[in-house]
Amino acid sequence: MLRKDINELLTQTGPGTAMGELFRQYWMPAMLAEELPENDCPPVRVKLLSERMVAFRDSEGRYGLMDEFCAHRGASLWFGRNEGSGLRCPYHGWKYDVTGQCIEVPSEADNSSFCENVKLTSYPLVKIGDLLWTYMGDPAKKPPLPEFEFAHVPAEQTYTSKRVQQCNWLQAFEGGIDSSHVTFLHSGGLKTDPLFKGAKGNEYNMKDTKPFFEVADTEGGLFVGARRNAEDGTYYWRITPWVMPNFTMVPPRGDHPVHGHFWVPIDDENCWAYSFDYHPVRALTEAERQAMIDGHGVHSKNIPGTYRTAANMDNDYLIDREAQKRGETYSGVAGIAMQDASLQESMGPIVDRTKERLVPADSGIIKARQKLRKAVVALRDEGVTPPGVNPEHHKVRSAAIVLPQAESFLDACRDAVTVQPGVRQTTV
Numbered sequence: 001m002l003r004k005d006i007n008e009l010l011t012q013t014g015p016g017t018a019m020g021e022l023f024r025q026y027w028m029p030a031m032l033a034e035e036l037p038e039n040d041c042p043p044v045r046v047k048l049l050s051e052r053m054v055a056f057r058d059s060e061g062r063y064g065l066m067d068e069f070c071a072h073r074g075a076s077l078w079f080g081r082n083e084g085s086g087l088r089c090p091y092h093g094w095k096y097d098v099t100g101q102c103i104e105v106p107s108e109a110d111n112s113s114f115c116e117n118v119k120l121t122s123y124p125l126v127k128i129g130d131l132l133w134t135y136m137g138d139p140a141k142k143p144p145l146p147e148f149e150f151a152h153v154p155a156e157q158t159y160t161s162k163r164v165q166q167c168n169w170l171q172a173f174e175g176g177i178d179s180s181h182v183t184f185l186h187s188g189g190l191k192t193d194p195l196f197k198g199a200k201g202n203e204y205n206m207k208d209t210k211p212f213f214e215v216a217d218t219e220g221g222l223f224v225g226a227r228r229n230a231e232d233g234t235y236y237w238r239i240t241p242w243v244m245p246n247f248t249m250v251p252p253r254g255d256h257p258v259h260g261h262f263w264v265p266i267d268d269e270n271c272w273a274y275s276f277d278y279h280p281v282r283a284l285t286e287a288e289r290q291a292m293i294d295g296h297g298v299h300s301k302n303i304p305g306t307y308r309t310a311a312n313m314d315n316d317y318l319i320d321r322e323a324q325k326r327g328e329t330y331s332g333v334a335g336i337a338m339q340d341a342s343l344q345e346s347m348g349p350i351v352d353r354t355k356e357r358l359v360p361a362d363s364g365i366i367k368a369r370q371k372l373r374k375a376v377v378a379l380r381d382e383g384v385t386p387p388g389v390n391p392e393h394h395k396v397r398s399a400a401i402v403l404p405q406a407e408s409f410l411d412a413c414r415d416a417v418t419v420q421p422g423v424r425q426t427t428v
């Protein structure tokens with residue numbers, strides 16, 4: 001369990017909160033690049049860390065992310081006209097560039113310098129891979145750009161989707177490092193999902209329902225090792241990296257692409273799940289890419305034109321009790337992503353962690369909370385830069401491996417859990 005005040009400390013991310021300050025130390029996914037597909041395309045509303053903003057791409061292809069509301073009388077710039085290298089408020093015509101600087105106030109005299117003193121809060125927006133990333137902290141402390149492997153491999157080797165999840169980011173993130181639920185909740189998917197099935201490792205996963213956890217501290221976060229019995233004298237290890245504060249990877253299965261997530265707070269009761277799949281050494285096949293688009297693996301089927309999932313809270317996630325009885329799905333909910341989301345949302349927007357009863361299989365989650373808390377307090381009280389800001393910390397991989405029982409997973413896997421460009425992932 002967590003004390004009430006610690007639960008609040010870790011779940012509140014708005015301006016002025018300690019956790020909000022922590023998040024504002026990092027580059028984070030703000031949107032998919034596909035949301036701003038061309039110069040002068042429609043602006044997009046973006047809410048992150050409880051701040052309401054608008055993003056746009058100007059006539060020169062520059063990206064901007066700034067306060068949603070016009071400095072004149074507060075109209076939403078989502079209604080703005082994106083034209084002539086700026087976003088113009090349609091109410092009285094004030095115009096802003098991608099830095100939030102006001103560049104025109106039509107009602108003022110031609111020689112007026114009034115607009116020079118008007119600037120909206122704005123943040124950088126940079127395309128790396130399929131994502132547009134932002135940094136919402138002190139410009140003087142802006143770290144170098146992120147180095148996560150999925151965003152840096154050639155475009156044909158990677159795919160990213162997103163969906164809104166109706167719960168606090170910490171609840172969703174905790175699912176991302178919780179290896180013990182796979183044997184139950186996702187047992188159907190291990191047999192049938194085109195992006196999961198067929199791996200030798202799945203057999204170990206299904207046979208041993210009592211994984212033993214060993215958690216290793218790293219400079220940027222944790223490696224959560226889940227150990228299950230394999231053949232005589234060996235163990236099957238699944239190693240899940242966490243890079244602070246909100247990046248997790250799922251251990252691979254066979255030659256399937258490797259997947260993972262960013263869990264980004266929208267506000268305290270909603271978050272974005274950015275879900276990626278990539279292969280370190282080969283292009284995704286057409287069948288794999290289509291499966292991702294169709295919502296298989298860690299991806300979701302969304303309502304067309306939105307990032308809301310088709311199965312959602314309002315339709316009970318299209319639960320199918322007959323499919324559950326037939327053994328096709330464990331919970332009755334179809335799809336790995338929605339199996340996770342349905343249960344995480346079922347806990348309520350911010351779960352009351354004072355009531356939970358943790359067991360040894362939750363040790364990854366316990367260590368992650370401790371590490372987050374320590375980093376939040378160190379930043380708040382002493383200004384210490386938290387783990388995971390340094391891009392060197394991003395160069396991690398998940399791994400799945402069979403090892404002799406006597407071997408320590410971290411000693412045996414140092415190379416396997418480190419990005420080595422052009423080298424295949426370590427997988428069973």
Ligand code: FES
Binds near residue numbers: 072092
């Ligand atoms: S409210 Fe935007 S120009 Fe007046």
Ligand SMILES: [Fe+2]
Binds near residue numbers: 175181182186336340
């Ligand atoms: Fe899951």
